[in-house]
Amino acid sequence: MPYTLHWEAPDGVLRRYTGRVTADERRESFERICADPRFDRLRYAITDYLGVTDYEVRAESTEEIAALHVAPLLTNPGIRIAAVATQPAVLAAIAHFKALGFIGDQPYGVFDTEAQARQWIADLPRPLAVPRRHLL
Structure with missing residues (x-):
């Protein structure tokens, strides 16, 4: 599997991609995060792309994954999203993802290192508690 998920107590997740990463694997990792019971209290997600050797980049798959962010970010609007990347193909995909606007005003940063x-994330103000939305 070209990714691992490490849930960090009390409210974070670290996803690491390694090797060859396909669009289907990107979508699968996103869906696993959103389907996890810990998602409701998630306050940050860091994705580390430094171990990627081949990153499948197709505009349509990036657009699909970006659109998938709409509902989870409405459900849990307090998430900060950080990417750790230096490869031009990955940086271009992230720039395209952000430019689509599906994440709205969600804090999303791109960094050279996990420490950065x-x-x-530590320097951002904590979001105000938002009541959960229920569907009728």
Whole structure:
């Protein structure tokens, strides 16, 4: 599997991609995070792309994954998203993802190291508690 998920107490997740990463694997990792019972209290997600050797980049798959963020971010709007990346293909995919606008005003930072990402998350103000939305 080209990714691992490490849930960090009390409210974070670290996803690491390694080797060859396909669009289907990107979507699968996202769906696993959102389906986890810990998602409701998630306050940050860091994705580390430094171990990627081949990253499948297709505009349509990036657009699909970006659109999938809408509902989870409405459900839990307090999440900070950080990417750790230096490879041009990965950085281009992240820039395209952000430019699509599906994440709205969600804090999303891109960093060269995990330490920089963690510092950025620590420096952001804590979001106000938002009541959960229930569907009728």
